[in-house]
Every structure is written in structure tokens, then in C-alpha cells.
Amino acid sequence: MKNIALTLASLSLALAHAPQALAQTHCSSDGAPKPVALFERFISADCEACWGDAATPAPSAKAGAVVLDWIAPSAAGDDAPLSAAATTDALSRLQALGRKPPSLTDVHVSPVDADAHGRLRVAHGVAFNDYVGVGINFAPSAAKPQRKVAAAPFAFHLLLVEAIAAGTDGTVVPRHVVRNAFEGEWLPAQRQARTPGKPWAWMETRSMRIPEGARAERLHLVGWVQDASGQIVAAAQSVCR
Numbered sequence: 001m002k003n004i005a006l007t008l009a010s011l012s013l014a015l016a017h018a019p020q021a022l023a024q025t026h027c028s029s030d031g032a033p034k035p036v037a038l039f040e041r042f043i044s045a046d047c048e049a050c051w052g053d054a055a056t057p058a059p060s061a062k063a064g065a066v067v068l069d070w071i072a073p074s075a076a077g078d079d080a081p082l083s084a085a086a087t088t089d090a091l092s093r094l095q096a097l098g099r100k101p102p103s104l105t106d107v108h109v110s111p112v113d114a115d116a117h118g119r120l121r122v123a124h125g126v127a128f129n130d131y132v133g134v135g136i137n138f139a140p141s142a143a144k145p146q147r148k149v150a151a152a153p154f155a156f157h158l159l160l161v162e163a164i165a166a167g168t169d170g171t172v173v174p175r176h177v178v179r180n181a182f183e184g185e186w187l188p189a190q191r192q193a194r195t196p197g198k199p200w201a202w203m204e205t206r207s208m209r210i211p212e213g214a215r216a217e218r219l220h221l222v223g224w225v226q227d228a229s230g231q232i233v234a235a236a237q238s239v240c241r
Contacts (some may be wrong), residue, residue, distance in 0.1 A: 027220065028123035029236035034110055036064040038235065039226065041240045042094060042106040046074040048081035049124065050105045054172045057107075065109070066222055066237055068161065069177045070094075072101045084213050089181035112224070116233035120156065122223040127216035130161075130209055134158060136223045137203035138186070138234060140232060154186045154202065162214050162238075176222075179214045186225075 039059055043050045050056075059065040070090035074080045094101055097108055118140050125133040136158045160180040166173050186202035211214055224235040 015100065017055055022122060027122050027125070027238045027240040029221075029223075030123075030192070030239050032237065032239050035066045035224075035235040035237065036114070037066070038108075038110040038232065039065040039069065040068045040070060040093070040108045040110070042070045042072055042090060042099070042102050042108070043082065044074055044102050044104060045071055045080035045082040045086040046076055047102075047104050049131060051082060051175075052170050052172055053105070056173075058103050058173065066208045066235060067174075067176045068159065069175045071177065074101070074174045083146055085179075087181070087211075088179060093181075110232055112232045116227075116231075118225070118234045119233035120223060120225055120236040122221040122238050123234045124219075124221050127210055127219070130212075131207045132160070132170045132210060132216070133205070134182075134208050134221060134233070135203065135205040136221075138225050139201035153188070153228060155183065155226045156186060156202075156204065157181065157224050157226075158204070158208075160208050160210070160214075161220055161222050162218045163220060164218065179211050179219070180208050182208060 031100040037059075041056060041058070058067050067216050070093060071086040072094065073083070073088060073092040074088040077083065080086065091101060094106075099106060099108065118138060118189050121136070122136050123135050136156060138154065138156065158181070159178050162175075162177045162179050164171060164175040164177060169175075184204060191202055210219065220240070222235075223237070227233050
């Protein structure tokens, strides 16, 4: 059954990329504004009050920043009030940023380098049996000379994010909860040829599991690419049309 789920999830991703795909299956970053920053909120799974707290600032959608809410596991484990949405990926992200797990809420903002000329695309298909097919690819801009994006290796990050509207699920502010995460590295030799006449690109397609409790209709993708210095050179998030 699991193999069938993975196969059909991959098929749903192929449909999301296909021009003739149905509107409800086409979820990608195509046509969406390029994010200018990552605004990450880290919330301790112990802090139920933090989830409903409106005091932690966040940029508006017009500001161009991608907002992410990470729920960090605590020593209380499954007994923590927010444990259902907690993920060890939050701890990995905190470690990568050189930050400790918070006791309440911690905020980190990472700018996206506007001078790095490259295009990042993320896309996903429809959910099937708790899986969804996802894809990420990164290509240099054909219209501008290559500068920072010419230097591989790159680290890429792909997140499955659940958007929760203000006034629902106990939160008075919009939340964008990271439900699953995948990361990897692209080396120069891993560049792949695309359609004739199109530039080369790095790409990855896979299936991602939808955790228990997450609502598939509220999910979208967020991805970004970092150069060898850790600078984010491109970011993208999907919208469904």
C-alpha cells in the first residue's frame, strides 16, 4: 500500500507540472512574488499561551516575507500542550541557525539576496493516502549574467507548511506551521539538462508524508536555496490555482 501511495503521489506531482492539469491540482510558485526574506517563529511545545499570543510581530503579506511557525519539541514529549504539531525538524533548524530551543517564542529573520540571479520553483500535487508529490528546481536566470548562483554546492530546503487562519484552532494571528521538511545538497555535477534552449537546473522530486492531524487542503510548499556561505540566494512558496 505504501508503494502505491508513493507512486500516486508522484503522479499527482506530474499533473501539477503539466500544462493541461486541472486547476485544483496545479499548485506551484509560478507567477507568485519572489520572497525577500524568511520570517521564522519558533514556539516551544510547552507554551500553549504562545500559540494564541498576538504580541509576536509578523510582516504583512505585502511585505514580501515568507512566515514560518516551527513548533519545537520539549522535554515533556507527548504531554506538552502543542506536541501534536511539534517536529524534530524545528530542532535541526534551530541548530543550523546557532540558536537554542526556546522556552517561549523565538524569532529569526533571514534576508534573501536580491543580487543573486536565479529562479527557484516549487510545486506539489494532490494528497493521496497521507502522501503528496513535491518538487523543487533551481535554475540561473538566462536574462542576467551569473554571479553568486554560479558557485555550487547549494543547500536546498523544502517544507510542507499548513496555513491556519486567524481566529481558528486557537490562534488569533495567521499561522504557517511547518509540518514536514526535507533538505539536501546540490553539487555542480548534479546539474541536469532541461528542454532544449532552456538553461540547466538542479532539481529534486519526491513524496512527502502528511503528518496526522494536518489538513491537506491547507498545505502549501516553501523552499529556499543557500550558497556555501549560508546566504539564501532564492526562495519560493506555492499557491494553488
